[in-house]
Amino acid sequence: MSGSKRKEVITFSDYDSRGARRVEAIVRTFTMIVTIAMMTLVLFLLAYLFVRGVGSINWQFLSDIPRDRMTGGGIWPAIAGTLWLIALVSAFALPIGIATGIYLAEIAKPSRPVRVLRVAIANMAGVPSVVYGLFGFAAFSLALGFGKSLLAMGLTLACVTLPVVITATEEALKQIPNEQRQAAMALGCTRARTLGKVILPTALPGILTGAILGLSRAAGETAPILFTGVAFFAPVATDVMQPSMALPYHLYIMATQPTTPAPHIVWGTALVLTGMLSITNAAIATWRSAKRRKLQW
């Protein structure tokens, strides 16, 4: 911003009340149309998915294995694979992510190393998912010897999810007013006790929302699992060292394979995946806003 521009900011020179009001109305309407168009687009996409996919959803589709060279049957192994991955990512990413969030919000004092940690976490969120895929392949599949397995996929997706969980936890903790901490400490609680008895229970809705958001991102990611163990076809895994199918990859491969198109499977899979994530997120958002109304300060 140059100095001359600053001077221009507050000025009566071009004051023209009627003209200004007309421009105001035009801009207001225009930006509103843009915003509403954007929102309509999202709703259109969801509606489109629903209309194209709802016809394929039935019990067999949800519970059967793929049949007839992937053109019939169901997608249960892919659903199970995605559930497996969600469980693994929760096991790895939630403890570390929540602990890091607590560390940043409650324990760390402003210093250079802590600043570096924050920048690193902000940057982790921007690393392309396919780069996580390469990393997971090199680190978990090859170096640690997990091969193409659920474990390698889960660890890779946990890395993708980590920054989301950390940021959400930190934000949730920061929103708790300081008086709560001070009151607990005035009653003689140590920091650990304050955290366990006062801070964490109050921040729980926020932390859980962030965790679920992170998990649903992980569940929808395709690129990080491409090289670490996702399979075109595999039975439902019984332990974490097996490769597995997963919904996003199943969708990708069914949508792009040119030889035996099976549109009902493609759209059904897309609806199951999106529906799973949307319903979870809608549920958690409702729960959070209900909790928030109760906890007002």
Added chain:
Amino acid sequence: MNNPANTKKNRIIRFQTGLAESGQTTFNGLRNTRGLDSAATIFISVLGWTAIFVLIGIAAFLIQSSLRAFDEVGIWSMIAGSGWFPTSSNARYGFLPAQVGSIWVTTVALSACVPIGVLSAVYLSEFASKRFREAAKTVIEFMVTIPSVVFGLIGLAVLVPLIRQHLPVDSGLVALTAGLVVGIVCLPTIISISEDALRSVPSELRQGSFALGNTRWQTAYKVILPAASSGVFAAVMLGMGRAIGETMVVLMLAGNAGIIPASPLEAARTMTGTIAQETGEVVRGSVHFSVLFTLGLVLFVITFAINLFADMILERSRKKWRR
């Protein structure tokens, strides 16, 4: 960081609590709470630092796996090489087709989503009622939950036929198609970060401008946008980082051609698409394998630089309004 736990007042209180605990008097009926306290603190702090090892690990593994390509192909002939023929007998590993493809897709994506995103952010922060804003935020949150592979699928079904019908292209799988869909994927990032930037401008500035007789729009473009410009710019940078890193959409829609695309109306391959498509198929430890890691390293360095830059701008604009 504006951490409430570290205000001066709070530090004093912590100090006093510490005094109380160091004596034998405990108010909460627990003995040895100090030991527990420091154990918990240390445990959390150690876990807190593990995140940074992931980032270091990414860089380390990418570099380590790229060494063979550095050695046998040479970094310069990869970054500036114009031919990508990894499987021919006289293999060439030039990144230019993928880099130019990424640039086209990103350019299209940003020219689609920056105007829409910033205008929406202005509306939401300056004009919209609280209720409308909440509704819009819910919709934007929904947008974030839709996986990019689903966007890719909808692009294939809806946009590809449209592009093929109305534009002079052979197939609809061109950089333009991929760019438009990537633009939609980046929208939430741009809207929410620039809206945050606009709303973090202190309300005194807004009120002062109203008091001088400015309308909302005059206030927005004379006062608020200039004041929030760095934040909005950071939002665009972060959107750009997302666009460059988006994988599934471009893999499904960009066409993955081998040549350097001269315009967005040609099929293109991007850096992300190339890695995603070829890494699963190459022989482990081969030159081609190593080259793909180098491509990943290039991608990592580019996005890292963009994010670092955006982060610095955001931090500075946060400091500007802190009192």
